[in-house]
């Protein structure tokens with residue numbers, strides 16, 4: 090006997106705000122689409138759709154609508170905008186069997202679209218990224234004993250066992266029941282057939298186990314406790330934003346876990362954003378130790394079935410805690426009570442393709458709309474957050490909470506510069522004598538060293554020693570990078586690959602091609618040559634391609650299988666290597682070149698992070714920076730541990746130039762396979778430029794990488810004072826501007842990438 094389908098969605102009490110208008114506005118999940126009006130479903134259709142109650146459609150209802158000859162999903166944003174005669178409109182096709190998105194979330198979707206100037210359909214597409222989550226989940230049958238046992242039924246011992254098990258445990262699947270009662274599955278089906286058991290259809294998915302908040306935690310230091318208390322007190326009292334500013338190894342994670350516990354204890358959901366695509370095993374095991382369960386994860390490395398479940402349980406409120414990459418910000422939390430953005434300064438929070446957004450900034454917007462606290466954590470805060478914390482004399486918008494000391498009293502690493510002009514390495518080598526000596530001393534003491542060079546592959550450039558011809562990518566304005574391990578030349582922009590040859594295609598000579606400059610693979614060669622007995626390993630996205638492999642690598646370092654680690658920025662992040670006492674930065678000047686607004690800031694952050702890997706436990710650490718320019722102010726601040734002075738200097742420079750965060754920037758990027766059309770569009774865009782006070786428009790110019798992935802590119806940069814409505818200006822300007830066919834226009838509000 091099967092009861093009518095019971096599904097969570099059926100039981101959702103209807104939210105207030107049923108739309109009674111004849112038409113509703115739907116944000117269809119199509120990247121280039123706006124919102125469109127649709128007719129409300131008719132009475133009969135509505136009753137028939139997907140088990141939804143017939144009470145009506147409200148803002149936040151997820152629907153399927155006909156669009157461009159197919160059915161697409163969309164989100165009801167409100168009453169129809171009007172302007173089109175109702176008889177010309179199509180009707181909503183179906184309502185998805187899931188709860189309605191809440192008002193705060195719908196407002197958030199609106200705000201993201203308004204801020205990024207992305208079409209609302211592009212934002213809807215990010216929200217509805219899991220179409221399978223909108224279907225009825227796979228079903229299973231749970232059995233309970235019949236309320237009234239049918240007459241004349243024989244209760245065999247086996248049947249009695251089944252009833253006893255159910256008496257203790259409530260509803261179960263046939264398989265569970267057979268196992269627990271230790272009977273054959275035939276017994277269960279016979280009992281169901283005889284109406285001794287009642288079957289009930291439910292979702293086969295099981296909600297994730299809730300985090301346990303009553304487990305023992307580490308005893309916080311006084312400093313940690315003071316910080317935690319402030320944030321815990323803010324939970325449940327509306328919007329608060331905190332900048333948790335703690336040196337590497339100060340125990341920030343343990344501190345924000347206390348706020349997580351407070352929000353969970355109040356029955357709310359928590360979102361933790363991390364910049365990495367996948368969780369490090371260190372973070373995961375710390376979470377599991379603290380909360381007794383695995384967190385619900387959301388990033389590109391988890392499978393669709395896991396994502397489908399996560400999405401649904403976030404919406405039903407049963408997934409209490411989600412740890413994810415930036416896209417987790419677009420999950421439909423039912424009852425969000427706290428957001429944490431760890432490593433808030435990381436540029437990985439900026440999404441650069443499709444809808445361009447800065448997840449850290451949008452997280453603050455979401456917390457504000459949701460009226461919940463948000464914690465931005467970092468050892469090297471972004472200048473934006475530093476200014477927002479009132480550190481440059483502005484009115485504070487974030488509360489600054491400092492953790493200036495390392496746990497266990499470990500000192501921060503001593504930093505020194507190696508002046509490459511005075512003590513250069515031998516020709517064709519990259520490690521200078523002082524660094525080589527320091528590594529040798531660590532080897533003798535049984536301690537680990539880390540060599541940091543943010544360059545994948547063997548050599549960034551290959552050229553002909555005879556004619557000077559450089560190997561460049563056919564699709565991009567960039568050099569082909571030599572990769573010796575894989576025996577290839579690769580473009581790091583578009584992924585183009587070729588086989589190396591010793592023959593110069595320009596002058597025709599043989600054996601003239603030379604590798605110039607070092608990448609991590611070339612450093613490994615030098616390490617092998619200098620320290621043939623040392624165990625070394627290279628960590629870059631080429632050598633460890635998957636998060637699992639990266640984890641295994643980190644674990645082997647922690648277990649002491651490696652003496653010298655050679656790595657790109659992958660090693661700079663959050664890892665805790667107890668036995669690592671020396672960090673050598675092979676080229677501290679590398680990130681400072683170029684016209685990037687945040688080059689100095691990024692270099693400072695990256696080098697602080699990588700230096701922070703040294704000496705995190707009892708043995709003191711040391712960081713050595715190889716440079717051709719030790720007087721450079723970025724490096725002097727770093728060497729003297731003057732982080733705040735660096736931020737002040739950087740703030741001053743940006744403020745003078747009216748650059749973010751003291752002014753606003755936006756980039757308009759035009760690209761096309763067809764160079765002529767690109768230039769025609771650029772010219773038209775330039776001619777239509779508006780003129781306002783407090784607004785500067787630079788360009789149009791060919792982009793620094795004028796040819797990328799086979800597309801020609803040009804850009805305009807718009808700078809405005811802070812008081813100017815930059816989105817308003819762009820909206821008006823571009824409302825009537827249509828690029829030539831085959832030319833793509835992208836808007837990047839607050840660009841991080843100046844390529």
Ligand code: ADP
Pocket residue numbers: 307308309310313335336337338339340341342343375496665
């Ligand atoms: P951060 O994120 O600030 O660099 P972590 O939160 O990673 O620091 O903490 C660094 C290390 O110190 C971790 O191994 C963590 O488990 C440990 N730790 C943090 N707080 C405490 C504490 N109160 N007592 C003991 N160990 C702690």
Ligand code: ZN
Pocket residue numbers: 562563564565567580581582583584585798
């Ligand atoms: Zn390329």
